[in-house]
Amino acid sequence: MKGKVRKFRDDVNTDEIIPAKYLVTSDPKELAEHCMAGIDEAIAGKLSAGDIMVAGRNFGCGSSREHAPLAIKAAGISCVVAESFARIFYRNSINIGLPIIEISDTSNIEEDDELEIDLAGGVVKDVNKGKTYTAAPFPDFMQELIKAGGLMEWAKHYKER
């Protein structure tokens, strides 16, 4: 996949991704309208389909709200790249099929850079900077979940075992 970078800092929490006042619905479209509203209400309007979010450490910390990765996914973000993810956000993303990837250093990737990502191979290329980053591959079980399209799709086969 290819996309433009939308850059965020360390410790972006789920209250910033989707503030609690918008948690009165489970509708992904409605949630997407307020994506990142805890940082700035105007961000959602500036996101384009295919954009890639890039952040520092501990992305998605705080509450367990699955509305956070749902809002990001429904806003059209194709992948989230970070140095590390908070654990509930991490499992929620895998479970709902939002592509995420961990690389050791995102500090040189800037807003509006173009990234090329090979999810299966774990490679992130910054086209503007000419720099390539590699990620550790997902464990087998998580690859199964990702391949199935999320936990519920995987569960449909699991229940028949």
Added chain:
Amino acid sequence: MGYTITEKILLAHTDEKSITPGQLIMAKVDMALGNDITAPLAINEFEKLDMGVFDKDKIALIPDHFTPNKDLKSAEQSRALRDFAIKHDITHYYEVGRAGIEHVLLPEMGIVGPGDLVVGADSHTCTYGALGAFSTGVGSTDLAFAMAMGKCWFKVPETIKFIYKGILRKWVGGKDLILHTIGDIGVDGALYKSMEFSGDAIRRLPMDDRFSMCNMAIEAGGKSGIAEPDALTRKYTDQVQNSKFKNQNYKLKFKDLKSDKGARYADVKEYDVSKLEPQVALPHLPSHVKPVGEVRDVKIDQSVIGSCTNGRISDFRMAAKILKGKKAHKGVRLIILPGTQAVYKEAIREGLMEIFLDAGAVISTPTCGPCLGGHMGILAAGERAIATTNRNFIGRMGSLKSEVYLSNPAVAAASAVKGMIAHPEEVC
């Protein structure tokens, strides 16, 4: 070689012969929890599987965040829980009047106990580690899967052992220990890991304080927090209403719920807490911690005492000790949020509510309310609150231009009296 208490509980809930940190496992759950924000999403996902619930006694649905329903949309969300609970005959469905803040309610009712494996679609599900349970926050899709299959996937976490030594000073409790710890290791200091709380200071620590500590493990990025059960835990579980612990055959016996001598830890941290002052977390992270004495000239507009962190009876006893015979400062809105109906009733019985009312406080029904900027005490731009809650992120309690400081109930009460953040000694 040996296991930590966390590894022992996880192992007992799998078909594996042995487990090791980093391993991915599928484990059986003893309780799966959801609330009015996370369960509607889980119910939507659950319906996709076209299955029944795995065990109607092992699911807890507690509408507590925006309840009593704050508006039409939140009413619809609560109704989704109610309809689902009726359809599937869910035993542990409690709504307004019988409910309370989930993490205060479940232990109090004996719905969760030592050695249990609990998942909850709420990040503060880690609270039940205080009972010696493995307990962790998950997402709505995980909850949907657990409600259908009775299982959840986990990566076996590494454990960090925290040893607390010394006799705590007056006005210092579990909240201060955990704030101090998060201040030391940072908001991702225990990322993906279990936090095991031990040492002589923990052995003397009352259960309510242990709940506060385990509750905030997530604020250090922890997967879970846990304290080995002991005589105090036993006393607590024996007293709780409908205690299932007395009646249930656990896979792990009380005496086995401890870490082996040869257990492996990712890290061991030791703290001498004998001189620890009450702690305050400054905006906008729970790790921006300072002793209250170093937080000077911070005027407040609101003081909030309650939440899943500090909404238990001993928290209100502590606040009442400060507030007895005093008034909240005229510039401060003092909001008291008892965690459950039982806490509310006990606080009335002990005369605490009269003390709060005389001090000029408003008393709310049990609800998560303002903690997450829901309702019952939202902050306007430029306003500042001290709260016994667990997060002080930007805009957490309302406006993106408001501020939240976190503390224990004594500091929140003293600050309410003084109109600025204060040490309890300053008003006593």
